[in-house]
Amino acid sequence: MIRKLNKDDHEVCLRLLKTKPAENLFIIGDIEAYGYEQEFQMLWGEFNESGELIAVLLKFEENYIPFASGSFNARTFAEIMYSDPSFKMLSGLKEITKQIELYLNQPYKRKRQLYYAKCTELTTNGNSVDFSIVQQADPQDAEALVELLNSVPEFSGSTMTLERKLRELNDGSARSFFIKADGKIVSTASTAAENSMSAMVIGVATLEKYKKKGYATKCMMKLCSELLHEGKELCLFYDNPEAGAIYKRIGFEDIGFWMMYTYK
Numbered sequence: 546m547i548r549k550l551n552k553d554d555h556e557v558c559l560r561l562l563k564t565k566p567a568e569n570l571f572i573i574g575d576i577e578a579y580g581y582e583q584e585f586q587m588l589w590g591e592f593n594e595s596g597e598l599i600a601v602l603l604k605f606e607e608n609y610i611p612f613a614s615g616s617f618n619a620r621t622f623a624e625i626m627y628s629d630p631s632f633k634m635l636s637g638l639k640e641i642t643k644q645i646e647l648y649l650n651q652p653y654k655r656k657r658q659l660y661y662a663k664c665t666e667l668t669t670n671g672n673s674v675d676f677s678i679v680q681q682a683d684p685q686d687a688e689a690l691v692e693l694l695n696s697v698p699e700f701s702g703s704t705m706t707l708e709r710k711l712r713e714l715n716d717g718s719a720r721s722f723f724i725k726a727d728g729k730i731v732s733t734a735s736t737a738a739e740n741s742m743s744a745m746v747i748g749v750a751t752l753e754k755y756k757k758k759g760y761a762t763k764c765m766m767k768l769c770s771e772l773l774h775e776g777k778e779l780c781l782f783y784d785n786p787e788a789g790a791i792y793k794r795i796g797f798e799d800i801g802f803w804m805m806y807t808y809k
Contacts, residue, residue: 547621550588550601551581558590561598561614566742567663567780568638568800569612572603574740589625591617602626607633611641623648632808639802646806653806659782660789661803667769667796679767682721682733687711689730690721690748697750699785705748713737721748722768724760732760734768744772746781749788766795
């Protein structure tokens with residue numbers, strides 16, 4: 546049986562999602578932030594014959610994110626999405642989204658695959674690393690951080706704006722660490738979509754002149770050690786194997802692929 550979820554389903558829903566907090570980063574974060582009864586956000590759940598919740602489908606504005614613990618009714622999830630006039634995106638773990646894709650008659654405009662990695666423990670003890678040059682950003686650093694990201698080729702398509710960075714640093718929904726050299730910020734790492742169980746690492750960047758000095762690794766390790774100490778799982782996307790090697794050295798492991806479909 547598939548039906549809409551409401552606030553009375555909250556404990557049951559989180560019980561399923563927290564089995565994989567990193568994989569369900571976005572669903573958990575959106576539920577904690579907006580609940581079940583918003584016009585722009587809805588959730589559906591599939592229950593088995595024993596009444597156990599086995600799959601969830603989140604709609605956030607025009608984007609849908611599914612999660613299932615095993616086999617699920619992909620056809621009905623696809624029908625829910627297809628019947629929504631605002632539906633434009635599908636994203637999620639590859640093994641789940643590929644089942645829904647089969648039932649979506651609507652042609653997609655773009656399909657992107659990213660490596661998805663998570664970290665539950667650092668391979669190097671953070672206490673043995675000198676973090677004296679690593680600083681945590683506050684709102685007055687927002688402009689310099691955005692300038693750094695905009696100047697790094699890998700982030701040429703970034704949607705980060707000064708207004709967004711200021712909002713995140715002010716409301717605590719994200720945090721950033723950085724290293725300065727020659728009077729300017731030269732390397733940084735940040736989080737996004739933080740919730741009570743997990744967080745995503747984003748914006749790992751270093752100016753070309755200051756690469757191969759271990760700066761990005763130190764920013765990452767400081768950021769990750771703080772979040773892991775808070776009991777959160779960490780995750781990140783990457784599509785560059787060279788970048789993936791850096792992440793794996795400090796404790797990230799690939800957990801699959803994250804798919805993003807854009808529909809016409």
